[in-house]
Amino acid sequence: MLSWVLITVKVDMLMPMSINTPEPYGRPVVQLDLDPVAPLPxxxxxxxxxxxxxxxxxxxxxxxxxxxxxxxxxxxxxxxxxxxxxxxxxxxxxxxxxxxxxxxxxxxxxxxxxxxxxxxxxxxxxxxxxxxxxxxxxxxxxxxxxxxxxxxxxxxxxxxxxxxxxxxxxxxxxxxxxxxxxxxxxxxxxxxxxxxxxxxxxxxxxxxxxxxxxxxxxxxxxxxxxxxxxxxxxxxxxxxxxxxxxxxxxxxxxxxxxxxxxxxxxxxxxxxxxxxxxxxxxxxxxxxxxxxxxxxxxxxxxxxxxxxxxxxxxxxxxxxxxxxxxxxxIAALPARGAHEIPPHHWPVGGAPLGVRVIADSSGSVGVSDRRDTADTSQWTPATSGFTQTGQVEPTDARLHGPEQACTDHVAPRPAGGPLAPQPPDALS
Incomplete structure (x- = not known):
């Protein structure tokens, strides 16, 4: 129980550090260019x-x-x-x-x-x-x-x-x-x-x-x-x-x-x-x-x-x-291709390999630690809380009309195994 609390505190301390990390590590909020297309007669x-x-x-x-x-x-x-x-x-x-x-x-x-x-x-x-x-x-x-x-x-x-x-x-x-x-x-x-x-x-x-x-x-x-x-x-x-x-x-x-x-x-x-x-x-x-x-x-x-x-x-x-x-x-319009953010290593201790944030032309947003991002079956839905792998914790994934924003944070994997899929505010 004590080790679990320590892991939770460590994660909570690292998350603000990831959000405010300056260049050259990049911005945590990425604008995805997905323009809406009106139906055509x-x-x-x-x-x-x-x-x-x-x-x-x-x-x-x-x-x-x-x-x-x-x-x-x-x-x-x-x-x-x-x-x-x-x-x-x-x-x-x-x-x-x-x-x-x-x-x-x-x-x-x-x-x-x-x-x-x-x-x-x-x-x-x-x-x-x-x-x-x-x-x-x-x-x-x-x-x-x-x-x-x-x-x-x-x-x-x-x-x-x-x-x-x-x-x-x-x-x-x-x-x-x-x-x-x-x-x-x-x-x-x-x-x-x-x-x-x-x-x-x-x-x-x-x-x-x-x-x-x-x-x-x-x-x-x-x-x-x-x-x-x-x-x-x-x-x-x-x-x-x-x-x-x-x-x-x-x-x-x-x-x-x-x-x-x-x-x-x-x-x-x-x-x-x-x-x-x-x-x-x-x-x-x-x-x-x-x-x-x-x-x-x-x-x-x-x-x-x-x-x-x-x-x-x-x-x-x-x-x-x-x-x-x-x-x-919209009759089978030419695909614009998936909008992809290249792998990014956040400056956190013990962080795993870089995570890709992907959004397809339909507006679906997800994250994946796989390099084969074309396989959308491997995406992890961008929702708040820990993922099942314990590697990614997106705390902010929003779609605002034609502009989408997705924030991802990489949390360290504990030595004893993956983190439990529970929201941070439920841990005590």
Whole structure:
């Protein structure tokens, strides 16, 4: 008992000496530079990367040029393969049949996805997943729910349009079935490639272009409208109604991306719309070779399609509110790294090796006598009183908003073993 009291008195005498120790031993209170980061909406996630107004411009060039080069490589491979295998020529290019040519067309669009990820990661210096959502990834459960919401809307819309087009055709025009074998292979190809093609268009227009504009401007409307017009222009000019339909689609999908914090809702509708329409065409002989697109809609089809898109958008927004889908967040921001104080030997008799005081980017503060400070499982929480090892006694560890202060004191280990984990004021 007497030895324990003597140890306690010695520790209490040393603690003030550690606090007031002058240079060169350093200050016991250390300010940790951990700046708070405000949540970012989806269209401004490019600001999560490195600063620089030119990065969005350079990244757009990377996306455009990179996609074009990959497309040229794909076409060259197709031409070389067709030449070796003796494939016939159609419109000056080697043809692989209706299914093969459709697959090549879908794949030439899908290869834009890696160019977007590369531009986000290496040009803007942010995680590639921030192009997907504010969570830094595609939210799979939310994507699955959006697919379920889009399915009845797309089926009803395309069904009504197909029925009206069939009634408007003359009796001499007959639809010929392609056969189960051709339909099966076409369906497998569509299942594999249509989701990639639809997602690529969403990543380029609703993802990259919206966030590139959002890196400069705060208003989401200025980010939504330009990409909608560019999206319609990329599908070519057919009819005025078709162009309006595509602009409305691009604008609504952009609004959903901003309001739901990600591309899941737009990818779901785009994928099912393309898959079902192309799946129907796969069963009709010669339909996949048709050059007709959504840009060639008449006013009746455009009215039906726009109405279905409005219904889908309203339903998605309602479910997003009910389920608390985040529209803003810090989506896997680049880690600033742990803030570390190097080992420090305090001038006390019998003191152990220097102790590291560590604070990570989330604001957690701890102390450790290990040199491998990356292993946070070895941290000792910065609380008042003796630690279980009896080596460190932090008497002041505070977090004041963006400024954190941590004071640590090193107490000597007694010869008989570790100190008991009791606060000093409880000892008598």
């Amino acid at each position: 989806f269209h401004q996630l490019a600001r999560a990367g490195r600063n620089g107004w030119w990065r969005s411009l350079v990244g757009t060039v990377v996306v455009a040029v990179g996609g074009f080069l990959l497309m040229m490589v794909l076409i060259a491979a197709s031409e070389i393969g067709g030449l070796v295998l003796g494939r016939p020529t159609m419109d000056g290019m080697r043809s692989w049949g209706s299914v093969g040519d459709t697959a090549l067309e879908l794949l030439s669009i899908a290869i834009a996805i890696p160019t977007v990820f590369v531009a986000a990661r290496w040009v803007q210096g942010r995680p590639a997943g921030t192009v997907s959502s504010v969570a830094g990834r595609l939210r799979r459960r939310w994507l699955g729910l959006c697919l379920g919401l889009a399915l009845p809307v797309v089926v009803v819309s395309l069904g009504v349009m197909f029925l009206l087009s069939t009634l408007g055709e003359s009796s001499g025009d007959e639809v010929e079935w392609v056969g189960w074998r051709s339909f099966f292979f076409a369906l497998i190809m569509l299942i594999l490639l249509v989701p990639l093609q639809a997602a690529a268009e969403e990543y380029v227009f609703r993802g990259w272009l919206m966030q590139a504009v959002g890196a400069w401007l705060r208003s989401p409307w200025i980010a939504v409208l330009p990409q909608a017009v560019l999206f319609a222009a990329a599908h070519g000019w057919g009819t005025v109604w078709g162009f309006v339909d595509l602009v409305v689609f691009g604008a609504l999908m952009g609004i959903l991306a901003v309001r739901t914090g990600g591309l899941e809702a737009s990818i779901a509708l785009h994928t099912l719309n393309n898959f079902i329409s192309m799946g129907v065409a796969a069963g009709i002989k010669g339909a996949l070779e048709s050059d007709e697109t959504a840009a060639d809609m008449d006013w009746v089809s455009a009215a039906i399609d726009i109405s279905s898109m409005l219904i889908y958008a309203a339903t998605v927004l309602w479910f997003a509110r009910r389920r608390g889908i985040a529209a803003a967040g």
